Every structure is written in structure tokens, then in C-alpha cells.
Amino acid sequence: MKFTYYGHSAGLVEAGEHRILIDPFLQGNPLSPVFPHDVKCDTIVLTHGHEDHFGDTVEIAKATDATVVATVELARFCAGKGLKTQEMNLGGEVSFGFGTIKLVPAFHSSSYVDEDGRSVYLGMPAGVVIKSDRSTLYHAGDTALFGDMKLIGDMNSIDVALVPIGDTYTMGVNDAVEAVGMLRPKKVVPIHYNTFAPIEADPQRFAQKCTEIGVEVLILEPGGSLTL
Ligand code: NI
Ligand code: MN
Numbered sequence: 001m002k003f004t005y006y007g008h009s010a011g012l013v014e015a016g017e018h019r020i021l022i023d024p025f026l027q028g029n030p031l032s033p034v035f036p037h038d039v040k041c042d043t044i045v046l047t048h049g050h051e052d053h054f055g056d057t058v059e060i061a062k063a064t065d066a067t068v069v070a071t072v073e074l075a076r077f078c079a080g081k082g083l084k085t086q087e088m089n090l091g092g093e094v095s096f097g098f099g100t101i102k103l104v105p106a107f108h109s110s111s112y113v114d115e116d117g118r119s120v121y122l123g124m125p126a127g128v129v130i131k132s133d134r135s136t137l138y139h140a141g142d143t144a145l146f147g148d149m150k151l152i153g154d155m156n157s158i159d160v161a162l163v164p165i166g167d168t169y170t171m172g173v174n175d176a177v178e179a180v181g182m183l184r185p186k187k188v189v190p191i192h193y194n195t196f197a198p199i200e201a202d203p204q205r206f207a208q209k210c211t212e213i214g215v216e217v218l219i220l221e222p223g224g225s226l227t228l
Contacts, residue, residue: 003160006222008023009142011023013130024056026055036060039064042066044066048071049123054074062082069101071124089103090105090124091103106141140161142164150183153182159185162191164192177206188215188217
């Protein structure tokens with residue numbers, strides 16, 4: 001399994017022949033090294049409906065015929081836009097050609113602001129556990145710190161955890177270190193920081209604190225990748 005970071009919360013998982021795009025916020029993402037038309041994928045996983053995660057889902061899914069995987073409300077919202085979907089809900093695990101995707105809890109909110117400025121409720125936000133080639137990747141989505149992260153760590157041997165550290169909308173550095181202590185991944189990659197002013201954070205401070213609790217941090221530059 002290979003993970004390539006596109007900045008913010010976005011990234012691509014390559015597993016065998018399969019390409020799984022997570023939270024494809026690319027065009028409006030000042031950190032993204034790629035444009036929607038550059039990306040080839042067969043699956044798009046959405047953690048929740050906020051614009052900085054939903055991003056270019058419609059354009060990419062239409063261009064690639066990818067299946068959008070998301071919680072029920074968000075999947076049906078995508079189906080309404082003519083996309084191919086696999087709906088799920090928290091706790092559910094579905095098999096795909098490359099392995100499995102399981103949606104796990106995240107403590108956040110999920111909505112989409114339509115053309116008229118109305119907020120459309122899009123169900124529960126999620127974290128995602130992707131298993132393939134005997135490797136396990138956990139993308140925490142947008143979330144606060146919560147105690148059941150210990151369960152996620154106990155029940156999965158996580159090779160890499162992607163955790164938000166940008167504060168304001170999600171965990172900040174101190175809470176993210178606490179989360180890492182519960183998840184006990186082999187490696188952790190900080191995400192959801194330094195995209196915009198309100199989520200400025202110091203990944204070196206996060207790395208230092210994780211090292212103190214014995215977990216290795218890999219700070220990926222946008223475009224950088226990691227092979228599991
Ligand atoms: Ni969000
Ligand atoms: Mn976000």
C-alpha cells in the first residue's frame with residue numbers, strides 16, 4: 001500500500017491495481033500539488049460533507065467513473081448528483097477489490113452549503129480504516145479527541161494513522177498527541193494544518209511530542225508519499 005498526501009485532508013491510497021482517493025479537496029486547496037483532472041482513481045472515500053473534504057468529488061467521480069464511499073446521507077447526496085455510490089454507516093465494513101473499508105466514529109459535524117446558502121445536513125462524520133495487502137491505514141477525518149480512539153487502536157494494528165493537528169475545527173497538537181497515544185500506530189502523519197490561517201500548527205512540535213511517547217512521525221510535504 002502506498003499513500004500520497006495532497007495537502008489538507010486529501011490523499012491517494014494505491015493498493016495493487018486500485019487507487020482510492022480520500023477527501024479530494026484539490027482546486028480550492030492552496031497546498032494541493034495536483035488538479036482534479038490529474039487524478040485517476042476507482043474509489044473516492046469521503047469522511048464527511050464539509051467543502052474542504054467534499055471538494056472536487058463530483059468532477060473527479062464523473063471523469064473517472066469512481067464509486068463514492070460515504071455515510072448514508074452523504075452517499076445519497078452524491079447519488080443525487082448522478083454519481084456511483086456505496087453507502088455505509090458507522091461501524092460498517094465493506095469489501096472491495098483491494099481489501100476493506102470500515103467507517104469508524106469521528107466527533108465533528110457534517111453539512112454542505114448549497115447554492116442558496118442553505119446548510120444541507122449530511123449525516124454523521126466518519127473516520128476511515130482501509131485494509132489492503134496486510135497493511136492498515138487509519139484516516140481520522142475531522143475530529144475532536146475522544147476516548148473510543150483507544151478501541152480503534154486496540155482492534156486494528158494501524159501501520160499509519162493520519163490525524164488532524166490544525167486546531168480550531170479539529171484536534172490541535174496536544175489533543176492529537178493524546179489520540180496517538182490511544183491509537184498506537186506504527187507511524188503517524190499530521191494532516192489538516194497550515195492550509196489556511198485558522199489552522200496554523202507546528203508539525204515539528206507534534207513530531208517531538210509523539211517521539212516522547214515512542215511513536216514515529218512522518219511529516220509529508222504535499223506530493224510526498226509513504227509506502228507501507
Ligand atoms: Ni469538517
Ligand atoms: Mn475540515
